[in-house]
Amino acid sequence: MNIAENQQVSMTEWLSELRRRPLGEIPVARAVDVTRTVLRHRDDAEGGVEVARFGSVA
Amino acid sequence: MPTSGSPGTAWPISQYVLKVHSRCDLACDHCYVYEHADQSWRGRPMVMDARTVAAVAERIAEHAATHRLRRVSVVLHGGEPLLLGPDRMRQVLAVLRRRITPVSHLDLLMQSNGVRLSEPYCDLFAEYDVRVGISLDGDRAANDRHRRFANGASSHPQVLRGIGLLRTPAYRRLFAGILCTVDVRNDPIAVYEALRAVRPPRLDLLLPHATWANPPYRPAGRATPYADWLLAVHERWTADGRPMPIRLFDSLRSTAAGGHSGSEWVGLDPADLVVVETDGTWEQVDSLKTAYDGAAATGLSVFTHTVDEVSRLPEIALRQTGLAGLSAQCRTCPVVTQCGGGLFAHRYRESNGFDNPSAYCADLKELIVSLSARHDVEPPVTAPVDQDGTDLPDGLLDRIAAGRTDADAVRFLAESQLAITRAMLVEVADGTPVTERTGWEALVRLDREAPDAVEETLRHPYVRVWAVDARRQLGTDSAAAAQLSCVAAAAAVRAGANVELDVPMRAGVLHLPSLGAVTVPEPVTGAAVLTVEPGRWRLRHAAGTTLVSFDGDLHATAPQVTGGRWQANRRLAFAGTTILFEDLDPHRDCHDWKAAERPDASTLARWGEVLAGAWSSIEADLPHQAAAVRAGLRAVVPLVDDPTGTLRSSTARQAFASVGVALADASATAVMIAHEFQHSVLGALLDLCDLFAPSPAVRLTVGWRSDPRPVEGVLQGTYAHLTITEMWRQRASREAPGGPAHQRHEQFRTWTADAADALLGSGALTPAGNRFVRRLAAALTP
Incomplete structure (x- = not known):
């Protein structure tokens, strides 16, 4: 599937296409879309990772 | 649903503003410290002395250790902090780094007018990794309107010289950004262009402090002049391709999508910030000084009171309560999740304190409504995000959710991560x-x-x-x-x-x-x-x-x-092969605990023994996941040891397949690696599939932390604890009933089950998230 021509593909299909294409042939707009999507909630998000209280219970 | 902010509870405080000098070399007529209602600066020592700095550092470190805060920010503030002079400044920085860094990742920042910034200062800040924000109100005409010396002379040339230093290659990484106070009498485009010209890494546009008792300046006949001014800047900024982040606009864009604001100016994020004055008194956020004399006072001191005692104060707790802490009018407003009632200080009215909308209510509403309309016509994020798990390979979501991630699943995630890195390189190169x-x-x-x-x-x-x-x-x-x-x-x-x-x-x-x-x-x-x-x-x-x-x-x-x-780069034996022991890459220091420096030969040998032993433990205690760890884990980053000997490990969200670990025995290291690898797996899955909807106002209580946590944090913690539960179950199976492994298994199983219940009842999970957590919960009882 060619992501440059098909707007309806899924994220995993997009990534599969990005993986196969030579770096120099990846459309910038698609790369930007993927990056923006991946970072959609996380540019300023905090609390993503929890700390296990190993010291007291593990 | 549990929320944070109940009075009487000690809440983690991660941001501290230290007033290291109480005087300023400028005489800006819009300054809240000297020119507004509060005049407490008159009775303060000019300088925070060494004894007070040591006491502050001790209190912060003690609090960070108690609450296991991974990250703490300390902002050197004033007055003008550069009035300290380089020698005193070095003493302050040395004490803060020496006491806090071993306990928590310390972000040191400074907010300055930039007038006295010099190469010796910049060298000092480079040495202590201090990022510097500069206050500048725009072009010379705009800046001269308020930001003058006491004799009336302009400060603009000196400030630009200071910014010029921060833009040189040697110091560029120190430049935190520019803070600009809006004045609607200034031309918004001229201000924007002047600020863009100095290429700040971030721009803050701040509304001038005002309250209902002391309302904002408004030109006659204009209902929302501040919204109009900001919208004009937004239009030009957008037309320019958004050359630098502007925090207010980014915050509103994020909250429009249900995300965090990352700011106390808008949104419903908790404000976990306290101030220390030069005499060591604890104060609330200092913008309150604009409201009335003594508004920020707490009556507590670093010499007599801990941070926990400060955080228990009702007025501090109130700032953690999100929607519940707002006025009745705000709570029913359609834009409340974006606006959040504006800056707390701006809500003050003499008759009823802070139980009001912002004095900028009309402007904020107009700004939010207009920006929402603009965002509607901007290109949306076009890559579809899976919320049902249907775009993933068959069975992948269920296998990962149940803690049965196999080598094929990890390879699929690794390939996705590689594709994402390639996309990022294309964007950076472009x-x-x-x-x-x-x-x-x-x-x-x-x-x-x-x-x-x-x-x-x-x-x-x-x-x-x-x-x-x-x-x-x-x-x-x-x-x-x-x-x-x-x-x-x-x-x-x-x-x-x-x-x-x-x-x-x-x-x-x-x-x-x-x-x-x-x-x-x-x-x-x-x-x-x-x-x-x-x-x-x-x-x-x-x-x-x-x-x-x-x-x-x-x-x-x-x-x-x-x-x-x-x-x-060195590699150590692990999982029948070798693994990268990453102690060189400067970007490895993105974990919330500080990365350790390259260890000597004997310490490296110890690491080799520990990692080999940890792998044996993973094979024995996680037999169904060992293959996934072997296939997926690429690097171990050594972290600085906890000074109290507490175990320490970390996953960095953007560093797939790498774990940070402080040196410990093999058995504990196995638990930490397994725990962090779960975070890495779930992080990669979240890149592909939405398991929850962003809900900044939702906080859930979990057994392993004292403070209510955001949904993603709870999901990550629950998932990691699924694997820890399984490890202790395996360990318990090899010992007599009632032994310590049985107790730990039961503890983790209970925590994980309760947290899964909280997630399922939160209303924040997508269909895929619901399925994920149900599978996770079911896996707790093999």
Whole structure:
């Protein structure tokens, strides 16, 4: 599937296409879309990772 | 649903403003410290003395240790902090770093008017890793309106000189951004253009402090002049392609999508910030000084009261309550989740305190409604995000959710991560000036001619960490993308190819990701030229030339080096093969605990024993996941030891397949690696599939933390604890009933089950998230 021509593909299909294409042939707009999507909630998000209280219970 | 902010509870405080000097060398007539209602500065010592600094550092470190805060920010503030002078400043920084850094990752920042910024100061800030924000209100006419010396002279030339220092390559990384106070009498476009011209990494546009008792200036006949002013800036900024982040606009964009505001100015994020005055008194956020004399006072002191005691104060707790802490009018407003009632101080009215909308209510509402309309016509994020799990390979979501991640699942995630890194490189390269793309051009060529070498290099976890940082700095820091040349050079070395590249050196070190680092005799910072040929490199830099030659495999032989030294990345035995022991890459220090410096030979040998033993433990205690760990884990980053001996481990969100661990025994290290690897797996899954909807106002209580946590944090913690539960179940199966492993298994099982219940009842999970957590909960009872 060619992501440059098909707007309806899924994220995993997009990534599969990005993986196969030579770096120099990846459309910038698609790369930007993927990056923006991946970072959609996380540019300023905090609390993503929890700390296990190993010291007291593990 | 539990929420944070109940009075009487001690809440973690992660941000501290230290008033290290209570006077200022400017006499800005809009300053809330000297010109507004509160006049407490008159009775304060001029300087925070060494005894007070030590007491503050002790209180912060004690609180960070108690609440296991991974990250603490300390902002040096005033008055004008540079009035301290470099010697006193060094003493302050040394005490803060020495006491807090061993306990928590310490972000040191300073907010200054920039007038006294000098090279000695910048060298000091570089040494102590202090990021500096500068206050500037725009072009000279705008800045001169308020920001003058006491004799009326302009401060504009001195401030621009200070900013110029921060823009030089040696100090660029210290530049935190510009803080501009809006005045609607200034031309918004002239202000914007002037601020853009100095290329700040971030811009803050602040509304001038005002309350219902002391309302904002409004030109006659204009209902929302501040919204109009900001919208004019937004229009130009958007037309320019958003060359730098503007926090207010980014916050509103984020909250419009249900995300965090990351700011106390808008949104419903908790405000976990306290101030320490020069005499050591604890105060609330100092913008309250605009409301009335003594408004920020707490009556508590660093010499007599802990941070926990400060955080229990009702007025501090109120700032953690989100929607519940707002006025009745705000709570029913359609834009409340974006506005959040505005800045707390701006809600003050003499008759009823802070139980009001903001004095800027009309402006904020107009701004939010207008921006929402603009966002509606902007191109949306076009990559579809799976909320049902249907785009994933069959059974993948269920296997991962149940803690049965296998090698194939990890490989699928790793391939997705590699594709994402490639996308990020394309974006970074596209934002790089054409004249500075030699690294990118080499990488593109190598990707065609030696794709395996490029792939292996891009799989290095900290390439993506760099790319995310570089992406944020595009348009403001032309050096941000220079690391692309280092990535290309590393790929060329792997491929045995010929390239010549302009490469960045920092403090005499050139780092080649995944391979190692060249150190030259002088602490050179700036551009150098690297010529890579099969079996040899030549690095021409400001202090001379360094030659590295090796026979065949770089890792198999010690290279011959003249004019410098080579430090190779080292690998340690793990999982029947070897794993990268990453103690060189500068981007590895993105974990919430500080990365350790390169250990000596005996410590490295100890690490080797520990990792080998940890793998044996993982094989024994997680038999169904060991293959996934073997297939997926690429790097271990040693972290600085906890001074109290508490175990310490970390996962960095952008560094897939790498875990940070402080040195411990093999059994504990196995638990930490398994725990962190779960975070890495779930993080990669979340890149592909939404398991929850962003809900900043939702906080859930979990057994393993005292403070209510956001949904993603709870999901990550629950998932990691699923594996820890399984490890203790396996360990318990080998010991007599009632032993410590049984107790720990029961503890983790209960915590995990309760947290899964809280997630399922939160209303924040997507269909895929609901399925994920149900599978997770079911897996707790094998």
